[in-house]
Amino acid sequence: MGKLFIVPTPIGNLKDITLRAIEVLKEADLILAEDTRTSGKLLKHFEINTPMQSHHMHNEHKTVGNVIEKLKSGMTIALISDAGTPAISDPGFLLVRACIVEKIKVECLPGATAFVPALVNSGLPNDKFVFEGFLPVKKGRQTRLKLLAEESRTMVFYESPHKLVKTLGHFCEYFGEQRLVSVSRELTKLYEETVRGTAKEVLDHYTNKPPKGEIVVIVEGKK
Numbered sequence: 001m002g003k004l005f006i007v008p009t010p011i012g013n014l015k016d017i018t019l020r021a022i023e024v025l026k027e028a029d030l031i032l033a034e035d036t037r038t039s040g041k042l043l044k045h046f047e048i049n050t051p052m053q054s055h056h057m058h059n060e061h062k063t064v065g066n067v068i069e070k071l072k073s074g075m076t077i078a079l080i081s082d083a084g085t086p087a088i089s090d091p092g093f094l095l096v097r098a099c100i101v102e103k104i105k106v107e108c109l110p111g112a113t114a115f116v117p118a119l120v121n122s123g124l125p126n127d128k129f130v131f132e133g134f135l136p137v138k139k140g141r142q143t144r145l146k147l148l149a150e151e152s153r154t155m156v157f158y159e160s161p162h163k164l165v166k167t168l169g170h171f172c173e174y175f176g177e178q179r180l181v182s183v184s185r186e187l188t189k190l191y192e193e194t195v196r197g198t199a200k201e202v203l204d205h206y207t208n209k210p211p212k213g214e215i216v217v218i219v220e221g222k223k
Contacts, residue, residue, distance in 0.1 A: 002029075002071040004099050005078040006092060008085040008111025011187035011214070014045055016112050022046050024109065028078040032067065034091060038082045055079065060091045064098050071104045083214070085113045088159055089133040097180065114187055115156045118216035121194050122154075122182030125221070129154040146172040150222055157217040161185075164211050168203040171219060175199060180220035186213035 004132060010016040025031060025048045032055035033039035039052060055063055071077060079086050079095060085108075086092035099106045114123050119126050130153045135141055146154060159167050164183070177200035184194045191213070195205055199219075 001104055002073065002075040002077065003107065004037040004071060004095065005062070005076070006086050006096070006106065006108035007078045007080050008011060008071050008109060008113065009039070009042060009080050010188065011083045011112045011114045012186065012192075016188060017042075017046070018111055019108065020109060021109055022048065025050060025078050025080070027076070029075040030077045032077060032079045032095075033086055034081045039043065039080055041092035050078070055095070057091050060094050060138070068098050068102055068104070071099065083112070083114070085111060088113055088115075090129075106138075112188075113159070114214065114216050117184070117187055118194075119154070119156055119218055121184060122218035123196065124154045124180060124182060124218055126154060126169060129135055131156045135159050141170075145170055149174045152221040152223075154221050155219040157219065159215045159217055161211045161213060161215060164217075165203065165206050167217070168199060168206060171199045172203055175219065175222075182218040183211075183215060184218070185211055185215045187216070189213070191219055 005023055005028065007021050028050050031050050031052045033052045034056045036054055067077065079092055081090040084090065087096060092158045096106055115131060119129060130151060132155055135157060136144055171181060177198060179199045181199045181202045182194060182196045183202055186192045195202055
């Protein structure tokens with residue numbers, strides 16, 4: 001039996017990769033990458049010449065079986081996503097589950113995850129929190145928001161820049177305009193920014209200044 005390594009990659013600043021992550025990626029027989037073009041830049045920067053294979057949300061159902069066979073043959077495989085820790089709103093869960101079923105060893109390295117610095121930086125309580133990832137786009141969105149309106153823990157969301165204003169509007173509608181919100185974008189990158197305030201204040205800010213980049217939204221729980 002081989003072994004599967006789950007390897008976090010930087011969410012922006014390349015210096016955030018760990019020495020161990022570089023070592024594992026260099027020594028692996030194969031790297032599974034969400035986007036081989038994006039990951040190719042990272043591997044080139046750190047002089048990692050390990051072969052890559054595509055493994056993303058659109059093909060992972062089809063590729064898991066093939067990867068399992070490679071692992072059974074004794075290969076060491078490293079799974080990476082475009083940024084952050086695989087399986088956190090990224091491909092990875094199906095493969096890890098399959099490995100567990102087949103009794104193949106899985107080891108997840110610690111490393112970058114976008115929501116952790118955003119949560120800590122928000123100033124909102126982080127002793128208890130719930131990670132929601134991306135809200136449903138259409139079906140189930142209203143039901144989810146009504147349920148979360150009663151959530152007492154701090155909530156963590158991922159959102160795309162072109163949907164942020166709509167989502168903040170929904171937070172005002174379902175959670176109330178005075179609910180505290182913190183929006184972090186482009187974490188660890190040149191134009192990193194965190195905007196804090198009430199849901200209405202943050203909505204007004206991004207209505208007048210459309211956002212760009214990767215976004216994490218932290219929302220205060222119901223008091």
